[in-house]
């Protein structure tokens with residue numbers, strides 16, 4: 235009864251009558267088409283006539299067993315461990331002899347100590363097999379980690395770009411695990427794939443574009459290269475999605491991206507619930523958020539099914555606000571970052587990127603469900619009001635105290651849906667949920683909440699194996715009082731202090747018994763110093779899915 239009175243029902247009935255242009259439907263039809271430049275996000279440029287993709291750099295990568303001294307080409311890059319006095323390995327000593335002491339000279343001239351992130355380049359005399367040689371500092375051998383490996387990969391990419399090198403030989407750090415080679419290569423591939431989709435021309439951008447045609451990886455295994463390419467493709471998809479402006483990356487475009495993944499991989503199948511389907515399921519919390527927008531909501535359920543038998547089932551649920559204006563609680567204050575709120579689908583972006591990586595890695599025994607309740611949080615005469623009471627699909631009632639606490643409303647129905655799929659071993663949601671999480675953990679760490687110790691430990695391990703920063707936070711039941719409403723079951727915000735904790739407590743109300751965890755990625759989703767969208771959590775989620783593989 236209560237649900238029938240909710241605004242979304244009326245709205246829905248208007249929009250679902252084909253050809254009947256009444257009410258806001260006609261208003262929508264009269265909108266100029268450039269305003270909502272809704273189109274599929276593909277790996278290609280959205281700007282007509284602009285060929286540059288954010289796709290992976292097209293250079294061919296190949297393992298090589300050649301020694302550095304025997305390799306020939308434009309640019310040879312060798313990594314060097316940190317030390318007060320650099321002691322060249324046998325391989326490098328041989329190389330140094332072959333190039334007439336140029337390597338030792340380069341180290342001396344730059345007072346090069348091998349510090350992580352440092353590098354130097356020198357041209358070699360004609361007659362030597364490589365035309366230039368670059369050294370990259372790896373940091374201390376005993377400290378070598380995912381982080382150091384990724385720094386090395388980023389340096390490799392930036393040297394290749396600034397040197398405009400076409401044929402490159404890169405030696406990989408010796409005597410380290412394959413996983414760390416993979417990390418170097420992932421970071422290099424990301425660094426070699428700048429986002430030029432929204433430039434009308436590449437004129438003046440040459441300094442950012444790699445000229446690379448061929449990259450020989452000395453000492454790398456084919457397996458590390460292939461895995462790196464697969465994971466990097468997932469991260470690039472995420473970065474492309476999160477970096478897309480909200481007039482391009484609409485909920486419709488996000489659903490089309492999911493569709494293109496489903497057509498790319500036989501193991502991925504897609505179901506998209508339209509607004510009417512969501513109404514039928516009683517998703518009043520999700521639809522309450524969407525009801526102020528002209529762009530229709532899209533509830534996306536992508537499923538990875540392995541080739542053999544399924545032994546484990548997990549669900550990854552991403553917050554998919556393609557734009558968060560705040561609604562009537564408009565993001566108006568200084569520092570509200572309204573212009574950045576295209577990244578409010580960062581959770582969804584990570585989930586789709588993980589879908590690409592997981593489908594590429596093809597783990598056996600585990601089914602993975604990727605779930606996104608995509609919509610916009612807009613402000614209009616039809617938008618939800620502060621004070622509205624919404625009814626979620628598990629029948630819980632929610633008093634909307636603040637229309638800007640919208641992510642938890644969309645996730646509420648998505649979590650109910652995920653659990654409704656039945657017999658899940660774990661449900662993990664991932665969201666740019668609260669500014670408070672950035673206050674608590676700073677910009678680089680994601681926050682983790684879980685009702686299940688084992689699941690929490692598994693996610694922390696996945697993050698550390700993936701080289702992503704994640705920190706466990708308390709699901710403090712003491713604060714539950716803060717989100718009880720005098721009039722409804724719940725209200726959608728608590729006090730200012732501990733805002734990321736009450737957000738997590740709110741979500742927990744929408745999962746009954748399945749082991750559940752929540753990741754708040756408001757901080758690490760974006761980093762201006764790293765060029766914007768980071769692709770954070772693709773690797774953690776992929777590792778996590780792989781951990782269930784049999």
Ligand code: BES
Pocket residue numbers: 558560570571578636638639640641666667668669670727728733756757
């Ligand atoms: N998408 C924001 C969270 C956010 C804010 C992420 C800034 C990254 C940077 C979320 O929808 C939001 O607006 N949260 C509010 C919650 C508040 C109203 C309880 C916030 O964090 O201010």
Ligand code: MN
Pocket residue numbers: 558560637638639640641
């Ligand atoms: Mn918000």
Ligand code: ZN
Pocket residue numbers: 555558578638640641666667
């Ligand atoms: Zn938001």
